[in-house]
Amino acid sequence: MADLGVYLHIVRAQIRSQTQYRMSFAIDLAASTLISALDIATVFVLFSVSGGLGGFGGPAVLLIAGLSALAFAIADAVFGNAERLRELVRSGGFDALLLRPLSALAQLLAVNFAPRRVGRVVQGMVVYGLGLAVADIDWNPARVLLAVVTPLTGAVMFGCLFIIGATVAFWWVESGEVANAFTYGGRDFTSYPLTMYGGGFFGRFFAFGIGFAFVAYLPALALLDRPDPMGVPDWLRWCSPLTAMIAVLAATALWRVGIRHYRSTGS
Amino acid sequence: MIIEATGLRKDFTVRRKVGRFRREKHVVSAVDGVDLAIGRGEILGYIGPNGAGKSTTLKMLTGVLTPSAGRARVCGLEPVAQRVTLARRIGVVFGQRSQLWWDLPLAESFSLLRHIYKVPAADHAARLKRCTALLGLDEFAQTPVRQLSLGQRMRGELTAALLHGPEVLFLDEPTIGLDVLSKQAVREFLAEVHAAGEATIVLTTHDLADIEKLCRRLVVIDHGRVVHDGSLDELHARYGSRREIVADLDAAWPGLTLPGAQVTAVENDGRRVRLALDGATAGEVVAALAQAVPLRDLSVQEPEIEDVIARLYRRD
Numbered sequence: 411m412a413d414l415g416v417y418l419h420i421v422r423a424q425i426r427s428q429t430q431y432r433m434s435f436a437i438d439l440a441a442s443t444l445i446s447a448l449d450i451a452t453v454f455v456l457f458s459v460s461g462g463l464g465g466f467g468g469p470a471v472l473l474i475a476g477l478s479a480l481a482f483a484i485a486d487a488v489f490g491n492a493e494r495l496r497e498l499v500r501s502g503g504f505d506a507l508l509l510r511p512l513s514a515l516a517q518l519l520a521v522n523f524a525p526r527r528v529g530r531v532v533q534g535m536v537v538y539g540l541g542l543a544v545a546d547i548d549w550n551p552a553r554v555l556l557a558v559v560t561p562l563t564g565a566v567m568f569g570c571l572f573i574i575g576a577t578v579a580f581w582w583v584e585s586g587e588v589a590n591a592f593t594y595g596g597r598d599f600t601s602y603p604l605t606m607y608g609g610g611f612f613g614r615f616f617a618f619g620i621g622f623a624f625v626a627y628l629p630a631l632a633l634l635d636r637p638d639p640m641g642v643p644d645w646l647r648w649c650s651p652l653t654a655m656i657a658v659l660a661a662t663a664l665w666r667v668g669i670r671h672y673r674s675t676g677s
Numbered sequence: 678m679i680i681e682a683t684g685l686r687k688d689f690t691v692r693r694k695v696g697r698f699r700r701e702k703h704v705v706s707a708v709d710g711v712d713l714a715i716g717r718g719e720i721l722g723y724i725g726p727n728g729a730g731k732s733t734t735l736k737m738l739t740g741v742l743t744p745s746a747g748r749a750r751v752c753g754l755e756p757v758a759q760r761v762t763l764a765r766r767i768g769v770v771f772g773q774r775s776q777l778w779w780d781l782p783l784a785e786s787f788s789l790l791r792h793i794y795k796v797p798a799a800d801h802a803a804r805l806k807r808c809t810a811l812l813g814l815d816e817f818a819q820t821p822v823r824q825l826s827l828g829q830r831m832r833g834e835l836t837a838a839l840l841h842g843p844e845v846l847f848l849d850e851p852t853i854g855l856d857v858l859s860k861q862a863v864r865e866f867l868a869e870v871h872a873a874g875e876a877t878i879v880l881t882t883h884d885l886a887d888i889e890k891l892c893r894r895l896v897v898i899d900h901g902r903v904v905h906d907g908s909l910d911e912l913h914a915r916y917g918s919r920r921e922i923v924a925d926l927d928a929a930w931p932g933l934t935l936p937g938a939q940v941t942a943v944e945n946d947g948r949r950v951r952l953a954l955d956g957a958t959a960g961e962v963v964a965a966l967a968q969a970v971p972l973r974d975l976s977v978q979e980p981e982i983e984d985v986i987a988r989l990y991r992r993d
Contacts, residue, residue, distance in 0.1 A: 419792045427780035430821065505774045508741045510793055511764035670743040670757070673689060674736055 413512060420520040428525065442526045446533035453537055464606035465639055471603065473541035473633065477626035478600040480534030481564025487531055489569035491522035492576035493589065499579045502675030515573070515665055534561075547633050556629055556648070563654040564600070564625040570657035571596060571620075573665060580668035592620070600625040605639050621657065624650040679845060679877050680715040680738065684747035686901075687733050707733040709901030710747065717844075720871045720878040722892030726990045730901040731881040732771075735847050738879075739769055752844055765794060768838030768876070772850040775830070776837045777822045783833045784818040787840060794841035801840055808836040811866050828859030835866060839876075846870070848880040852887055864890050885986065897989055904989060916985050919953040921978045922962055926950065927971035935969075938962045 498504040575589025607613035617623035632647035687708040708730040736742040740760035777786040812832040897905040929947035937957020
């Protein structure tokens, strides 16, 4: 982290590079702002029409959707660029990152930083803020802390998924969109109450095997002070930081192994 | 030794299609037990045909690829395990992999690299000034890299690789695709860097002029193995390339034998004879010739390095 200043230099250079193409940058920015605005409108329409989902009322559902959206948006802005790895591995361009005296992973994220993705974070904040406002939360210091930390732990978990998904490219260059099933699929999965998925194998696997329950659903239960209809123990709701840490360990371990399998290309 | 490698090997698994769905795995050794010992301040040409394993070796020495077997040390460091520390102490130009920011002016890449390598501002400025003078960077320092010609970009890459004052410079085909003038500029620049004693230089090339102008020592690699390690002269001696005397005569060649020389061809109705020097000096052979036959014209031909290398590559 001592190199943080260096990465900021790289990110700024990346933004300058993108603004070289002024028109394209402007269109990009306008389009993503418009899409964000429409997304927010969609959420409102959905929640004004439907009363609730999976046994939860509209405000609770909005809170869960907001948590998921914000966590995903932060992860997408910071770690979403990891998917560029596939391209770099195929072309051999990853060499250039390995030749510099910096972490290859951090460079991968900084070099491909896309400013337009930051817009989504604002959108997530709006939905989450609204969820917090309309949901009936009995505020105390622990809940305030939880409300602040949860989007971050969720972002870390999604971020690790982005990295794990990208790392697969070291072994399997044609991995294509497989990783997106878990990242974008995870965003959709975590947007709704867990009760919606029933108690089947896949629901349980996604919720606890991969840990998606810890992104939004379980912390939201703690914020709302509601028992889980499926009987998940109460203490698990406070475990999101722990699961995020496990995800970080798994992602970094996989990355370390993966980088040794990098084959480069002939030149 | 600033670079050491013992039994360095890199295997790649290649899947080949057999039949409709089945695929067979093959293990190909791109580098197959390379030993290298390079001293500080040397300038070494690492040559071989396409696919011989040159780039793969360089990638293992720079920490890009993990060796399948063997051991490598560069600046006393283990390339993959100590990649970040090593990266500060080496400079790398891989012709096809730019270190520059495509959309930004060249000068901005240089200042970014200063931050990345944490080079003191004064050192950076001094090195940049020197490179600017030697390579004529002024003309295009403010041009975005994507608009540079290949020759200009290569000058930029060389500068980028040297701004942090590396101890070793690895160059993978630094002159490939350049025009004559740019090639010359690059060669002169490298000769100057070497003469200043700043860096040990390892370069791969297909351009034999690079080798003749720059490299005192040659390591020739083929099928992943070192087939020659020594000077250019040693290469000639070993593969039997000899200087040749071509004599045009006023009369037909009488079929003499001269001590220390060997007749390799008689051409032009016996009026031209080619003699390969085999121990005797050119002077001795010319003197003997002048006594024996009426000489009209005479030339001494140096062995062509192309021929030697081509012969080397063909030996399987």
